[in-house]
Amino acid sequence: MKKTASLAALVAVACLVVSPPARAQGKLTVMATIEDLASIAREVGGDRITVESIAKGYQDPHFVEAKPSFILKLQKADLLIVVGRELEIGWMPPLIQQSRNRKVQSGAEGYLDASAQAKILDIPQGQITRAMGDVHPLGNPHYWLDPENGKIVAREIAAKLAQFRPNDKAYFDLRLADFVNRLNEAEKRWLAMMAPYNGVKVVTYHRSFPNFADRFGLDVIGYVEPRPGIPPSPSHTLDLIQEMKRQQIKIILMEPYFDQKTPNSIASQTGAQVLVMPPSVGGEKTVTDYFKLFDYDINLLVNALKQAGAKPSGD
Amino acid sequence: MRASCVICASIVTGGLLAGPRAASAQAPPPVDAQALRAEIDQLKRDFEARLSALESRLTAVEGRQPPAAQAPTAPQQPTAEVPAGAAGAGGPSGALPVYGGAAALSKVFNPDMAVIGDFLGASGKNNVSPDAALQMHESEASFQAIVDPYARADFFMSFGEEGVGLEEGFLTLTELPGGLLTKVGKMRAAFGKVNSLHNHVLPWTDRPLVINNLVGGEDGIDDAGLSVARLIPNRWLFLEATGQVFRGDSGETLFKSSERADLSYVGHLRGYQDLSESTNVDLGLSYSRGHNPSGIVDGVDLGRFTTGLFGVDATLRWRPLRRSIYQSFLGRGELIWSRRDQPNGLQSGMGYYVSGDYQFARRWFGGLRFDRSNRADDASLLDTGQSFVLTYWPSEFSQVRGQYRRTAYTIGPTANEFLFQFQFAIGAHGAHPF
Secondary structure, eight states, rough: OOOHHHHHHHHHHHHHHSHHHHHHHHHHHEEEESSHHHHHHHHHHHEEEEEEEESSSOOOOOOOOOHHHHHHHHHHSEEEEEETTTTHHHTHHHHHTTTGGGGGTSSSSSSETTTTTOOOOOOOOOOOGGGSSSTTTOOSSOOGGGGHHHHHHHHHHHHHHHHOOOGGGHHHHHHHHHHHHHHHHHHHHHHHHHHTTTTEEEEEEOOHHHHHHHHHHHEEEESSSSTTBOOOOHHHHHHHHHHHHHHHHOOOOOOOSOOOOHHHHHHHHHTTTEEESSSSTTTSTTOSSHHHHHHHHHHHHHHHHEEEEEEEEOO | HHHHHHHHHHHHHHHHHHHHHHTTTSSOHHHHHHHHHHHHHHHHHHHHHHHHHHHHHHHHHHHSSSHHOOOOTOOOOOOOOOOOTHHHHSSSOOOOOOOOTOOOGGGGSOEEEEEEEEEEEEEEESSOOOOOOEEEEEEEEEEEEEETTTTTEEEEEEEEESOOEEEEEEEEOOGGGGGGGEEEEEOOOSTTTTTSSSSSGSSSSSHHHHHEEEEEETTTTTTEEEEEEEEEESSEEEEEEEEEEEEBBBTTTTTTSSSTTOOOOEEEEEEEESSSSSSSEEEEEEEEEEEOOGGEEETTTTSOOOEEEEEEEEEEEEEEETTTOOOEEEEEEEEEEEEEEOOOOEEHHHHHHHEEEEETTTTTTEEEEEEEOOOOOOOOOOEEEEEEEEEEETTTTTEEEEEEEEEEEEEOOOEEEEEEEEEEEEEEEOOOOO
């Protein structure tokens, strides 16, 4: 205890020494790679931080362009929050490298990989090759679509913010507790809405929804993509249609940034509905924060399931 | 644990049950004792059945697990014998550890490695600048990693069919004060756009005529030296100034240093601005100067002639974010002046290319390019060209490309060629160029 207290004091002193007094009073500048992380950071950081996201919620987070305008933003950042699990491998490394900002270099104090404590699914076992498509060797990076992971990420962000602003620790802790409480309440509501459809079988376009499916009781039986990152092929589409007919699948979930042509043609042959389900905050105009993301997605899903008269299979 | 308890209990019970059986052999049992015995026999059979079931399950469990799983402490440090004669002399004794085993944890620090293959084919006729019909044009091996908290290193070896060259190999210091991004090593110079790009990220199978004629050919300005880049703060746009000093050897006929003082220099100013979230413009001004080899006689630079290059480049990009993986456009042009002093006087040549590449489906790109350039050593010669390019991406890691190219030369007949290319990448996922 004494040790941690003296450590904290040391950190505080170090902060006072290192950062100019003018900046210590100002708001922390936080950059997040996707809007979901920005939204969670906003919940925790309140008016003590400014936060911005690099990728928009309606674009494919695997293929973001490393525009120089992002370099300017990263240059001024105190903290960078990344999804990790190699989601940003195609665009973050050059941005970080050119940021000329030592704080946000990989492994530095201002670099937070939000996936560190989160529950990660689809971690490949054994030998992996690119024959499996653009597989993520460190597991599926779409983990923020489980509110439980949202809480874990919020805790990590709160701890990191307090590390930068020890004086505001109580403020961040209070906001974190409030966020977790509200998320707990909301999660109960969402789970109750989804409970009648527990185990319902669906098809998704990309593997963006494993954590969502795991939390809210969906059974994903297939994908429109034959393999991650590989566009739909005729033979795979035919197989998928057969399988969907056999298992009477009525829902296809797809991300807003994919082409609807193949999902629509599958839907027309199977009688299924295509739901464009934003996997991120900002994926739809009304989805402006982390709560509204689940509100939107679950309402969309429940309404479609009601309409389809779907009953959970196996019951 | 639980299974072993059940087994122990069974054995104890079995022992207890065996006792009465031995005793019963000594005297004829009474009637109700017989009933009791029958009951006990039944119990015994039950226990034996359960015991054998448990035993078979245990065997099955043991059989399923690989031998390594039985001994969790199995990964032992591989050892080697102390060499004969070395023992007893105050040196090591016993078994010596062998480092770098297959499972050694230090492997996590290996750099990201990748190889990109570039296979080129050419058909048609070109008498001026002919390429081979089929060639494994380049195999580029890359090794990239973070060196320490202050720097990273990038190596790109370019293997031809016969030789190997260091295309780039440099250290990037990310933590220098004053916002200076510093590179030290051999690198492609920041002259214009195409000069700094590796072959595999070009939207064509070849390089524009102006690059071949005026900026040192395929390798371009690629030399050992030092690069410093700094952002110029302002309210309006991204502005970056780069200054580079090189030894002074680039291309076959561009720069050649015969003295230590014959350094070559590159200066580049880059301005970038987002016009909207989907459209942006990238402008550049470049300058380079160095000694050219035209005055070298028998290895001695008698002429001391220099070449100066000026360049202007402009790029317009469009990529709608909601459909970013299906549609995009990149328009680019570079205009380059070359002022080359040589024994027969100053040659002042000019050249440019303008190109447009449109992605019309997730895997398909179509492009056009117009070329026009004088020759550096004889500005009276003019080459012009037009190309049509079609590219297909099976995945992010491979591409197939066809290019129809028509080139009119002053010194020879017009060439009509069809070029095709297969590119494929293995290994670490590199960053996408911008």
